[in-house]
Amino acid sequence: MSQPQRKAVIDLYRTLLHLGRDWPQGYNFFRQRLHKVFLKNSEEKDPKKVETMIKHGEYVVKEIEALYKLKKYRTLKRRYYDD
């Protein structure tokens, strides 16, 4: 793996771990699964494929952020508003 890609993957892993702290089923649940996925693809050598995976990971980050926002918004709406 090229050096910039290696850094991108590590940053992605860190970002996801950070997001995992708020995961509904708990941090450990999230961390174990995250670790498994990264381990599964750790042997990948093709820079193009690695690039696609990084892109996918960044997409997942955005999705998780959106999920948290929506979950919080909906919970508050249900608690404080009738409509």
Add this chain to the structure above:
Amino acid sequence: MSRVLVGVKRVIDYAVKIRVKPDKSGVVTDGVKHSMNPFDEIAVEEAVRMKEKKLAKEVIAVSCGPAQAQETLRTALAMGADRAIHVEVAGAEYETLQPIHVAKILAKISQDEKADLVIVGKQAIDDDSNQTAQMTAALLDWPQGTFASKVEKSDAGLTVTREIDGGLEVIKTKVPAVLSADLRLNEPRYATLPNIMKAKKKPMKKVSAKDLGVDLAPRIKVISVEDPPVRQAGSVVPDVDTLVAKLKEGGHV
């Protein structure tokens, strides 16, 4: 408008199941996940957006509470606030800290820092008081735009759309003013890891209520905190007649 002051509170995380202490003196807070009050996140977001639109030059986050309140302030800094003021209130004083005290603290800091706008969440999800914005405005003798769902700059000041029962109300206010953020004002951004790291370098000032000349003597006493009543179990009825009979019995038809 140059300086916006935002009040943030550290509360038990919205997703945590709240447990009442057996002696009914309050709720269990030890070892429970805490985070920034969601309505305060909306307030911070609004202030940061004002800065991004060049309507404000500086955003200052303020929190009153024990040492852990600094974590909440870091989150505000990570979201884009420029600096933070931690008003240290710990132990027994923190347990009896009420909106009137926070309002006095915010009012004093607003004057000291020459703030042009104060934004707070409309209420905190722990005590649901919904008083801080109103009291701060009263103490400062500034106009207030509470339950704001839209804030726009107009010639002389701000145009604020307020959420009221059954609809919306649009008001015009001069600045300086106090606003309180309602749920639909904006969608707060997520504090990302790199931003949290960068926030550690932003300045945080620590002051005490005493330095600000605010008396923290409690004005009200909590007599008892109790769980809401448990919903009673339903029952299955064998046929329509029994159902109608039971509804009549309960006075529903």
